[in-house]
Amino acid sequence: MSEKVQEKKSAKELNKILTGEYLQDARTAHEHGKYIAYTTAVSPVELFVAHDIIPIYPENHAVACLTKRMGAKLSQVMENRGYTSHLCAYARSDLGYRVTGESPMGGIPDPDFNLACNAQCFTLTKWFEVLSRAYNVPIFVFDTPQWIRDPEARKEIVKYCVQQLKELVAALEELTGKKYDYDRLREVIKYSRDASLLYRKFLDMAAYKPSPISIFDALIHMAITVYLRGTPQCVDYYQTLCDEVQAKADQGIGVVENEQFRLYWENLPIWFKFRDHFNLLKSYGANILSSLYIHAWSYEFDCDKDPLETLAENYVSVFSNVTLEERAEMALDLFQRYSMNGSLMFVNRSCKAVSFAVYTLKDVITEKTGYPALIFESDMGDPRFYSETQIKTRIEAYLETLQGRAAQVA
Amino acid sequence: MGTEALQRLVEIANDPYGRLADLRKRKKVIGSTLADVPEELIYAAGLHPFLILGTNEPISHSAALLPDNSCSLARSNLELVVGYEGDFFDGFVFSQVCDTTQHLSDIWKRRFPDRYFENFLAPRQVDRPSARDWYAQECRRLRKELEKYAGREISDEDLWQSFRLYNENRSLLRTLYNIKQEVPALMTNRTFFDVVKATFFMDREEHNRLLQEVVDWAQGEKGRYEDQDGYFKLIVGGIVVEPPNIYDLIDEARGNIVGDNLCTASRYIYHDVDVDGDPAEALADRHLRKPHFSPINEDVKRIYTDLLDLYREKGAETIFYVHIKYCESQDYDLPDIKKRMREEGIPLLELETEYQTTHIAHAQMKTRLQAFCESVLGRT
Numbered sequence: 001m002s003e004k005v006q007e008k009k010s011a012k013e014l015n016k017i018l019t020g021e022y023l024q025d026a027r028t029a030h031e032h033g034k035y036i037a038y039t040t041a042v043s044p045v046e047l048f049v050a051h052d053i054i055p056i057y058p059e060n061h062a063v064a065c066l067t068k069r070m071g072a073k074l075s076q077v078m079e080n081r082g083y084t085s086h087l088c089a090y091a092r093s094d095l096g097y098r099v100t101g102e103s104p105m106g107g108i109p110d111p112d113f114n115l116a117c118n119a120q121c122f123t124l125t126k127w128f129e130v131l132s133r134a135y136n137v138p139i140f141v142f143d144t145p146q147w148i149r150d151p152e153a154r155k156e157i158v159k160y161c162v163q164q165l166k167e168l169v170a171a172l173e174e175l176t177g178k179k180y181d182y183d184r185l186r187e188v189i190k191y192s193r194d195a196s197l198l199y200r201k202f203l204d205m206a207a208y209k210p211s212p213i214s215i216f217d218a219l220i221h222m223a224i225t226v227y228l229r230g231t232p233q234c235v236d237y238y239q240t241l242c243d244e245v246q247a248k249a250d251q252g253i254g255v256v257e258n259e260q261f262r263l264y265w266e267n268l269p270i271w272f273k274f275r276d277h278f279n280l281l282k283s284y285g286a287n288i289l290s291s292l293y294i295h296a297w298s299y300e301f302d303c304d305k306d307p308l309e310t311l312a313e314n315y316v317s318v319f320s321n322v323t324l325e326e327r328a329e330m331a332l333d334l335f336q337r338y339s340m341n342g343s344l345m346f347v348n349r350s351c352k353a354v355s356f357a358v359y360t361l362k363d364v365i366t367e368k369t370g371y372p373a374l375i376f377e378s379d380m381g382d383p384r385f386y387s388e389t390q391i392k393t394r395i396e397a398y399l400e401t402l403q404g405r406a407a408q409v410a
Numbered sequence: 411m412g413t414e415a416l417q418r419l420v421e422i423a424n425d426p427y428g429r430l431a432d433l434r435k436r437k438k439v440i441g442s443t444l445a446d447v448p449e450e451l452i453y454a455a456g457l458h459p460f461l462i463l464g465t466n467e468p469i470s471h472s473a474a475l476l477p478d479n480s481c482s483l484a485r486s487n488l489e490l491v492v493g494y495e496g497d498f499f500d501g502f503v504f505s506q507v508c509d510t511t512q513h514l515s516d517i518w519k520r521r522f523p524d525r526y527f528e529n530f531l532a533p534r535q536v537d538r539p540s541a542r543d544w545y546a547q548e549c550r551r552l553r554k555e556l557e558k559y560a561g562r563e564i565s566d567e568d569l570w571q572s573f574r575l576y577n578e579n580r581s582l583l584r585t586l587y588n589i590k591q592e593v594p595a596l597m598t599n600r601t602f603f604d605v606v607k608a609t610f611f612m613d614r615e616e617h618n619r620l621l622q623e624v625v626d627w628a629q630g631e632k633g634r635y636e637d638q639d640g641y642f643k644l645i646v647g648g649i650v651v652e653p654p655n656i657y658d659l660i661d662e663a664r665g666n667i668v669g670d671n672l673c674t675a676s677r678y679i680y681h682d683v684d685v686d687g688d689p690a691e692a693l694a695d696r697h698l699r700k701p702h703f704s705p706i707n708e709d710v711k712r713i714y715t716d717l718l719d720l721y722r723e724k725g726a727e728t729i730f731y732v733h734i735k736y737c738e739s740q741d742y743d744l745p746d747i748k749k750r751m752r753e754e755g756i757p758l759l760e761l762e763t764e765y766q767t768t769h770i771a772h773a774q775m776k777t778r779l780q781a782f783c784e785s786v787l788g789r790t
Contacts, residue, residue: 082745086479086736118534122509122705125534126742129710133746141707145531145544146512156547157531163540324516349479352738356513359475360520377477 011221011241018224018233026054026109035112035176038131040124041226042296042318043117043142044165044311046192049230050185051172053113057227058131059124061108062090065097066271066381068104075382089350089381091127098134111137113175115168119144119321120296121353140171144316148323161312169308185307188230193301198238199225200298205245206289206338210254212245215265215288216278217255225297254287261286261402264335266361267346267354268293268380280392284399289338292319292331293354324357328364335369342402343373344395348380372405374398415623416601419612423604424654426460426611427495433458433613438500438560443487443514444650445673445703446532447505448549448693450683453614454564454572455556460499461610463674464765465490466653475517481510482735483650486765488514492521501526501559503552507534507705508739526559528552532697535707542694549690569689575614577682582621583609584679589628591724594666595635596628600657603667606675607654642787645720646670647747648732649704649740652765656732659776663783665730669720671701672732704739713743714750721756727787728757735764757786 009017029036035053039045041060048055065074071089074096079085081099083092097103114132116125118141125141132139142164145157169180202221205213221241228234263281265288270277281287299314319330334340345362348355358375366373376394379385422429433439437458442449449459464486469478471493476485491499502522506512506529519527531548533541557564583606590602605624609617644665650673651657660667670676681699684692702712709715717729731747733740744760751758759782761775783789 082748084741087738087741091742116707122512122534123738123742125707126705126739129707129713130742130746132710139707139710141535141537143534143541143544143707145533146506146515146529148529148531153531153551156551160533160540160544160547163543164538167538167540324513324520347477349477352477352480352513353509356476356480356510357516359477360517 009240011237011244014237014240015221015224018228018237022227023105023108026056029054029109036109037113037115038111038128039115040117040120040128042120042315042320043115044168044315046185046188046230046307046311047165047168047172048115050188051176051178051180053172053176055227056108056111058094058108058127059090060223060227061097061103061105062093062381063271064104065093065102066090067274069272069383070102070104071272071381072384074100074102085382085384086349088121088123088127089379091123091130092350093381094127095130098131111135113137113172114139115142116140117142117144117315119147119315119318121320121351123351123353138171138175140168142168142315144321146323147317147321147326149326157316158309158312161316162306162308165308165312182307186303189301189307189310190303191232191235192229192299193303195225195229195234195238196297196299196301198235198242200295202238202242202245203290203294203298204337205242205249208249208254209262209339210252210256210259211262211287211289211338212248212253212255213289214255214278215269215290215294216274218290218294219269219274222294222297229297256282256285256287258285259287260284260406261342261399262338262340263288264331264340264343264365265291265293265346266331266343266358267291267348268351270346270378270386271381272383273386277395280395281399284396284403286342286399286402288344289340290334292327292334295319295330295334320353324360327357328361328368331361331365332368335365340369340371342371342398343369344398345373345375347375347377349377349385350379350382372398372401413623413627415620416605416627419608419617419620419624420601420604422612423607426608427498430611433460434498434500436613439498440526441491441499441502443504443511444483445505445507445677446697447503447530448552448697450569450572450576450693451549451552451556451564452503453575454568455560456562457500457556457560458613459503462487462490463607463610463650464652465494466765467494468766475521476514479736481737482764482766483652483737484510484514488518488521491518496522499525501528503528503530505530505532507532507703510738528555528559532706534705536698537708542691542698545694545697546688546690549693553690566689570685573683573685573689573692575618577685579609579614579618579621580679580682582618582625585625586621586628587675587679589625589632591666591668593628593632593635594638594641594664596632598657598661599665599667600654600661603651603654603657603675606679610674640664641666642728642783642789643668643724643726645717645724645726645729646672646675646732647717647729648672649734649737650674651732652734652763653772655772656761656763656775659779660730662776663779663789665783668724668726671703671716671720673703677701677703704737704743714747717747718750718754718756728759730759730761733760733762735762757782759786
């Protein structure tokens with residue numbers, strides 16, 4: 001080894017390296033006696049990691065397709081095969097990729113097993129059912145009943161979820177022919193806990209004024225916790241990221257100069273308009289700080305509990321599976337903690353799970369915060385349903401309204 | 411057409427809110443949405459279970475509450491209560507089977523803060539032992555919640571009595587379904603499925619009494635309709651057939667529905683609840699015996715194997731699949747169902763429907779159905 005001290009890698013560099021290694025491992029999984037499981041971004045992936053099964057997220061691959069503006073083309077391929085254009089854009093582009101093989105990243109390996117956790121959404125179950133028929137592989141639905149606000153019911157829901165996780169473990173043992181190692185699972189959960197806490201710390205830096213991060217940073221950096229949680233590399237990554245962002249915060253560096261408007265975003269992003277939205281908002285001194293979506297991976301694993309129980313409790317209670325009332329409270333909590341003063345509420349026609357509540361959430365948030373909110377409809381991945389002029393005009397008009405209000409207060 | 415009893419059932423099926431306007435004077439009315447809420451529990455609590463099946467009125471009141479690409483049935487149900495019949499109900503018990511029904515529950519509850527509201531969190535998988543345990547557990551929870559609301563204990567004997575009443579109802583409906591299949595000239599599809607529909611709304615004892623009269627009449631009359639020529643046998647797949655004049659179109663084409671996997675027909679009338687042992691487990695056992703239901707995960711091939719089995723067992727000529735517009739679950743199933751049927755050489759007609767089907771859409775459906783019968787089934 002050279003005498004020269006190796007320079008510490010930046011989070012951006014690490015992101016690239018870790019992603020490359022992860023994909024390489026996945027592509028050579030079978031050569032190393034490992035298995036590939038497709039899973040949903042919100043799912044107890046720790047069970048796979050501890051059992052040498054490499055989790056692959058068709059959603060992540062779909063995001064890569066949508067960001068590269070391949071959504072409409074891949075979708076049309078599936079529409080010609082009888083799938084309707086109002087289904088989830090992730091599902092449409094993923095199924096389109098299955099037919100065409102077109103991918104911005106060389107594709108993803110085929111599954112040996114599918115796991116769908118419906119705390120995230122119901123669509124994934126149906127989408128994965130299509131994949132299970134196509135590849136003739138088993139599907140396991142981790143059924144997470146709505147996390148209703150009844151303490152007794154919650155105890156029973158956790159019991160049901162734990163019972164299912166035991167069934168999942170048995171299914172994985174059958175798949176691999178290997179006995180499950182719970183000690184290893186405990187170790188993996190510790191890594192997940194540490195990474196999740198650091199990820200949350202990173203997201204919470206949005207509370208600084210000016211904010212050293214925007215939601216667009218979070219959307220880039222969340223990818224690692226989605227597909228590498230449960231590993232020590234994931235913990236190191238978020239430690240590096242937190243150190244970098246903390247340094248910016250300490251120097252008072254914000255992502256937007258003269259930050260005036262600190263906004264909440266409801267829903268998933270419009271992946272193919274990512275940069276345009278950031279620049280438009282920036283020109284008004286506005287920054288989107290956060291959303292419940294990016295907080296979906298801020299887990300709080302309790303390593304003193306039974307590992308299956310803490311997995312069940314965390315995954316069943318994700319924002320998309322709580323009641324509308326509780327979801328509004330979670331959004332308001334972010335709104336207050338980050339001192340936000342406006343909201344962009346996106347009704348995403350291809351994500352029913354997150355969007356159906358948006359009309360009601362808008363009413364609650366505007367009523368409780370006193371700040372106006374903009375609600376608009378489009379699609380997270382299909383440019384055919386994005387009206388450039390209309391949405392731009394509406395966002396501008398909204399920001400001008402906020403400016404007008406700010407001027408009055410001043 | 412048939413007897414006075416039959417007439418009464420058909421009238422109620424087609425105008426439940428008008429014909430049963432005085433229901434609330436006798437019992438508290440608890441509305442539910444499809445599917446799988448164990449009505450037997452609600453009945454045993456001394457309450458009146460009532461299945462909400464939308465309205466054919468245009469969507470206006472619920473437009474601001476659910477996006478226009480949400481399930482037509484969900485929007486229509488919300489439209490019905492928000493715009494028209496909200497006062498008909500004392501409370502609601504909702505089952506959640508998909509994203510739409512889960513959100514609908516929350517929106518509904520917020521809209522009616524003064525009413526009793528309970529979720530029934532049915533398992534969304536039925537492939538593993540945990541599903542049975544969970545369904546039974548939810549039945550126990552619902553039983554306790556209903557006891558609190560009704561202010562009375564629900565004894566096991568109350569439940570068994572309720573099970574017997576519902577079993578009798580299902581048994582009579584099965585008998586009538588068999589007669590209708592055997593003697594299609596005796597009773598149209600529309601009439602039979604109206605009789606089934608009436609049971610979703612009516613007092614079950616009264617329905618049983620009227621239904622028994624209809625079954626007796628049908629048994630007596632069926633010998634007079636021996637000539638069954640001119641009918642073709644079909645299977646109807648889907649969740650629900652609405653608006654009901656889809657049945658009229660099938661009747662006009664002389665189709666005889668000999669099997670289905672609808673929530674509003676076979677999934678409802680087949681399989682009874684055991685009347686001994688633990689009541690919650692008995693309800694769970696019945697639940698697991700039901701035909702496949704699109705949103706509920708199990709063997710992924712059942713989306714078409716159930717239909718194929720019915721088609722072969724009943725000697726049908728075709729399958730009509732009724733597709734609720736914007737039902738995400740069916741949207742994911744349909745391409746694979748169609749593909750499999752093509753591979754099997756089985757003619758399948760998809761009928762896409764909205765609760766608010768206009769005259770134009772109805773005319774288009776009629777044309778499609780006629781064209782299919784002529785060109786595919788060779789019927790003129």
